[in-house]
Amino acid sequence: MAIEKEKLIEMYRTMVRIRTFEERVAKEFAEGNIPGFVHLYVGEEATATGACANLRPDDYITSTHRGHGHLIAKGGKTKRMMAELYGKKTGYNKGKGGSMHIADMDIGIIGANGIVGAGIPVAGGAALSAQMRETDQVVICFFGDGATDTSRFHEGVNMASHWKLPVVYAIENNLWAMSTRTSAVRNITRLTDRAAAYGIPGVTVDGNDVLAVYEAVGKAVARARRGEGPTLVECQTYRHRGHSEGDPGTYKPKKEVEEWMKRDPIPRFEKKLIEMGVLTEKEASEINQAMLKELDEAVKFAEESPLPDPEETLEDVFA
Amino acid sequence: MKKISVRQAQVEAIDEEMKRDSSVFVLGESVSTFAATGIFAGLVDKYGPKRVRNTAISETAILGGAIGAAVTGMRPIASLMSCDFMGVCGDELINQLQMRYMFGGKAKLPLTIVASSGAGVSGAAQHSKTLYGWFMSIKGLKLVVPSTPYDAKGLLKSAIREDNPVVMLAHKMVGRLTSEIPDEEYTIPLGKADIKREGSDVTVVAIEFMVHRALAAADKLQQKGISIEVIDPRTLVPLDKQTIINSVKKTGRLVIISEEPMTGSAAGEISAIVAEEAFDFLDAPIKRICAPDTPVPFSPVLEKFWMPSEERLIKAVTEIT
Numbered sequence: 001m002a003i004e005k006e007k008l009i010e011m012y013r014t015m016v017r018i019r020t021f022e023e024r025v026a027k028e029f030a031e032g033n034i035p036g037f038v039h040l041y042v043g044e045e046a047t048a049t050g051a052c053a054n055l056r057p058d059d060y061i062t063s064t065h066r067g068h069g070h071l072i073a074k075g076g077k078t079k080r081m082m083a084e085l086y087g088k089k090t091g092y093n094k095g096k097g098g099s100m101h102i103a104d105m106d107i108g109i110i111g112a113n114g115i116v117g118a119g120i121p122v123a124g125g126a127a128l129s130a131q132m133r134e135t136d137q138v139v140i141c142f143f144g145d146g147a148t149d150t151s152r153f154h155e156g157v158n159m160a161s162h163w164k165l166p167v168v169y170a171i172e173n174n175l176w177a178m179s180t181r182t183s184a185v186r187n188i189t190r191l192t193d194r195a196a197a198y199g200i201p202g203v204t205v206d207g208n209d210v211l212a213v214y215e216a217v218g219k220a221v222a223r224a225r226r227g228e229g230p231t232l233v234e235c236q237t238y239r240h241r242g243h244s245e246g247d248p249g250t251y252k253p254k255k256e257v258e259e260w261m262k263r264d265p266i267p268r269f270e271k272k273l274i275e276m277g278v279l280t281e282k283e284a285s286e287i288n289q290a291m292l293k294e295l296d297e298a299v300k301f302a303e304e305s306p307l308p309d310p311e312e313t314l315e316d317v318f319a
Numbered sequence: 320m321k322k323i324s325v326r327q328a329q330v331e332a333i334d335e336e337m338k339r340d341s342s343v344f345v346l347g348e349s350v351s352t353f354a355a356t357g358i359f360a361g362l363v364d365k366y367g368p369k370r371v372r373n374t375a376i377s378e379t380a381i382l383g384g385a386i387g388a389a390v391t392g393m394r395p396i397a398s399l400m401s402c403d404f405m406g407v408c409g410d411e412l413i414n415q416l417q418m419r420y421m422f423g424g425k426a427k428l429p430l431t432i433v434a435s436s437g438a439g440v441s442g443a444a445q446h447s448k449t450l451y452g453w454f455m456s457i458k459g460l461k462l463v464v465p466s467t468p469y470d471a472k473g474l475l476k477s478a479i480r481e482d483n484p485v486v487m488l489a490h491k492m493v494g495r496l497t498s499e500i501p502d503e504e505y506t507i508p509l510g511k512a513d514i515k516r517e518g519s520d521v522t523v524v525a526i527e528f529m530v531h532r533a534l535a536a537a538d539k540l541q542q543k544g545i546s547i548e549v550i551d552p553r554t555l556v557p558l559d560k561q562t563i564i565n566s567v568k569k570t571g572r573l574v575i576i577s578e579e580p581m582t583g584s585a586a587g588e589i590s591a592i593v594a595e596e597a598f599d600f601l602d603a604p605i606k607r608i609c610a611p612d613t614p615v616p617f618s619p620v621l622e623k624f625w626m627p628s629e630e631r632l633i634k635a636v637t638e639i640t
Binding site for chain 1: 374392428
């Protein structure tokens, strides 16, 4: 598969942007600058990046409680995301949503979601809308391994497969549902075994290999655009941090963590790009520096932005 | 003028709105097959299976799908059959429908949820609820509770045109009830109560099927020389509290009859509003005629006891006059 150099570099930049954003959020959260709770995407960057690299600006995504990576990969601006995390008026949701509800309908982000699996039926509805309006938009529906155990997975995928809706289910199998190893609560290990129940294709890929994700989701997106219906893509990845910040993740075996750290998607992709002659070490370092600077600016923007007027609580209930 | 039933009025409303706006479509269980006498009768023949979409038994996917379609430019009507079934898609109802607020006003959710409500046909606990109080407690959701064919048609047309989520109930005991409606097109705005009968001694707020019990009681009370004013809120969210308060200012007395267990009821909310905002005009304590705080029973004799009755209303009115 030949991918243009610019596209490869853009994918690398997106992965670094996500990592830098999340690490900065961890720091600001620990220092008490971010209210509520945050679930970080560190370690899973290749999945959102590889999947969304197949989308157009007018395509849709539905996201999850661990959503920052999806939003950045779909074009979300770190400044406005950070402002939302700070509860500021300039945030994507004017301070009404926070980390778990960031949305931007202008770039097709139908929201992060605080309820596991809730995006599955909503993604189907957006795909139905695209089908009925006769556009060729597609929807990528992101969710974790845990969401495949919810009843809405069955209802949503059954409906979408029957109506051949243009949706791609990107499962992020990070092995852990909060602090429960998911193999301890499920009878199958390959989540794409579930695809057979709906008569749709299912493909399991290395979710820490951005190009493997890009290729697999690319095929699924093309199939969806052709009107042939949904695909289940299981991306096997790993959550580096705890379930949410404040959870040290001590239940994860040390050996398992070490193994997965060796497969960290960012150094891996960087090495590959350097080997391919697409990127030099110097350029990689420049990208990392640029992202640190972007995040400094994002935090500054968030800090300096005005808080919402308390009376704004009463707005936006009804159209 | 023509004489039609509440169900036929709903068919007409959906038909007219589907004709008027190509983004309106229906999805739900058996909406194109089992619906010969229902509120989608004949619509699949007219608009085809793409706009009258039969689904699997999947309340979560129906309402979740309607939300996804609404937020991306369509105007769905989600059929959930009986309002008791909304517990199945409880997350969609209490969490996902709040997208607009959570997103800081950047999403629009023009969708209507239609379902039947109420007891009276021995449906037992899982096919007889009205859930008024529950729906009212969900923020960002409007609630329409018609009692006549005229209201059902005009309110449903407005609900479909709303850019907000609306639950439109239709009581099982009202569905076949007929009355005359105009031939020409009309709509009724949400949030406007209707005085179903004018009176001077006691204000009676009645909801859905209870409007008819209140009207029947009114005749009997009139014979005793007591004149009641029957107010039908028609929508509980938004609630036209001004019409209720104005009436209480005139009569000085309020009785609310509502088919739901008393605790956490719409009747409780209405009485609290009047107690707070019109206390000085009250000449007697507010009375609530509700169901007992139990699930809905099956056996006709038990169900009859459970439902608020004309007799209980007459007794309450008589006690405070």
